[in-house]
Amino acid sequence: MDVLTLLAEGFVVSLSPLNLAVVIVGVTVGLFIGAMPGLGSVNGVAILLPMTFLVPPASAIIFLAAIYYGAMYGGAISSILLGIPGASTAVATTFDGRPLAQKGKAGLALIAAAAGSFVGGTISVILFTLFAVPLADVALAFGPAEEFALVLLAFTTFVALGGDDVLKTIITIVLGLVLSTVGLDLISGQPRLIFGDLPGFYSGISFLVLAIGIYGVGEILWTIEQTRHKPHVTPARIGVRDLLAGLRSLGGSVKAMLSGSFLGYFVGMLPAAGATPASLMAYGVAKTTSKHPEEFGKGAVEGVVAPETANNAASTGSLLPMLTLGIPGSPTTALLLGGMVMWGLMPGPMLFLEEPEFVWGLISSLYTANFFAVAINLALIPLFVWSLRMPLHVLCAMVIVLCIVGGYAPDQRMHDVWLIAVFGIAGYLLRKLDYPLAPLVLALVLGPLMEKSMRQALISAQGDPMTFIERPISGTFVAIAVVLFLLPLVRRLRRRLAGSGTPASGRTSA
């Protein structure tokens, strides 16, 4: 049947008054859940699960999906305002969101995040509508070798960041990879790097703990040092006119939005990946392809737009393997899956044929959820920015408290709090020594995935590394990765051959 006809029928479901109400409530709740560090969408969705039994099954799933969607928007808020990622998917947003806020441009950063989220959400839902069924085959085509090649590509985008010290980047990546091997090995089941027998390390080092330590605590330490002798810049107020002006100024980020949307959707669609790697990769790509990569990390609007676009696009993308293959791409989609099974909706290739009303109702509700999420978010931005007007000494103390709560809440172990303290100090020192921190975080997220898929692929190929090159999809990715890796070197060589060391642009000394 025609996709548009199906979608129209879906809208009949999602635009019913009950489902509209459900979407609005879900998005609002999700926004706050996402914005609160430590209260991830997993706990949020789990605690709200009982509420879903008050409404029919389709509305219940729409409600859960709306929370999930709202949380993706909300994650950016604390990343930008406080420098603490509200959720792992919003870690990349802190890279530039926080510097923007410190420059008094928190409003602009929040608008950029909301607009990026909206564009990413919309483009990905359109892709989902048109190509959900054929794309399920693409997700299937990704075996271990392809996963490895994709991760390799993600790393290259970070190594290839021109401007930064390549050696320092590689050092932080390796440091991140070492941290990522802590814990139990999937393949042999043996514990590794557990520092004697510290049980806390059995489950590995949580990526959120590292990010909160380095970006939350480390950032505050850095800020305290920097602002000791200088008066703190009070953040600007923001009104409706500023909102509109902010939206208009996003013209320069169109490229970041488009690449973030497509990249986010495709990466999110792969069962092993999900929204966190997608947002990090989009950040890397935006920086590599930007005309002024040196601004990244110091408050580039594109650096906020790219990851926010990508994480929303990826959250739509990760619904695809859940609906068509029954494989949840993230903990939240796993909860959605549980809910569906409960109501006898069996995910799998047949779901689109057997339950079209449910599937298309859900898809069309993503359009409405996206619309309401951006509207509610934009309306609340002045309130969020206003909260930054508190004095620095109050803000710093509050951020540290939130860091501790946010790190403790997910697993409720003091072990993680100590780790946050250690990472905070380490992050502060690394920053003083001018080491880039984003690659460290990226390596910890992607390291386990990279190791696992590499070993699975090598086992499958009887230990022959040619498997990464011979398989068409993975071979293509590896080739792109090599080109991306060499590109900055070639550029530098050419610049050197051209003669004089003309600086690309007026570089601000930080």
Next chain:
Amino acid sequence: MFRTALKTAAVAAGVTAALSLVPTTAVQAADWQPNKPVEMVIMAGQGGGADRLARLFQSIIEKNDLSNMPFLPVNKGGGSGAEALRYMKDNAGDAHKVMATLNSYYTTPIRTDIGVDIANYTPLARMAVDTFVLWVNADSGITTLEEFVEAVKAAGGEWKMGGTGTGQEDSLVTAMLEQEFGITFTYVPFSGGGTVAKNLIGNHIDSTVNNPSEQMAFFKAGKSTPIAAFTEDRLQVFPDVPTMRELGHDLVYTMQRSFVGAPDMPDAAQAYYVDLFTKLAATEEWQTYAAEQALLTDLLTGQALQDYFLAEREKHAKLLEALEGGGS
């Protein structure tokens, strides 16, 4: 007069009835109840059989109001469930953590020295016994066990059998096949049964021994073919699929799906959870799901369950010894 007497009698009867009811319920409720959300630790990754079941239980508990507090599923599948086992041990005495187990409950502590003795854990309830089936991708054209064995032999050791972590159920069943038929596989471990199923359909591996629930959706879509079941009798959902036994091979292997508590869980909490899972086992949702997914529902609680666990551990120790001694 008469009417009032009747009324009094009725009221009296009602009061007596109420009184006789009140003590029991009050005692049960007052005994112990969770006072914060209960963590439901899953010994496996997302999307596998254990995970799906735990999440289904979470929903059934919510829907039927079986608990005053929500159950929150947490995946700790690392190291073939060692992560979860260790976590429960480190939280000994905790009344707000239950663990969804599978057979790696026995095998992981035997294979890996993680300082865990399952005899110390608190048995709660065995909800079901899951079954294993040999699967191939429908594109392979293989439909019988003979064709399968021939194809594996022709591949000369390069036939890729996908499964969960090394030393877990899937690898045991695989090793049984190798011994029985004198064949060798390249065993590729994945983090969960759901991922294994997906990799079979994507043609990244050649066969699996998935549980029926993990392949059901793909089977219905005509993408995978069941070759034979590792069960005593034919499965109701696959009436045309022969058992290994029928084909002359004595290969039977099942997987328990149970819940246990941390070591030294308070008795009152144990009683509470046993009662909860007993009620859960009787719900219509669970009965329907179990029938559709070819799960054999066989509730076992208390000491009987602990005896079963220990007997199974014995059996698996022997199995592992035989298989690892036999090479591969």
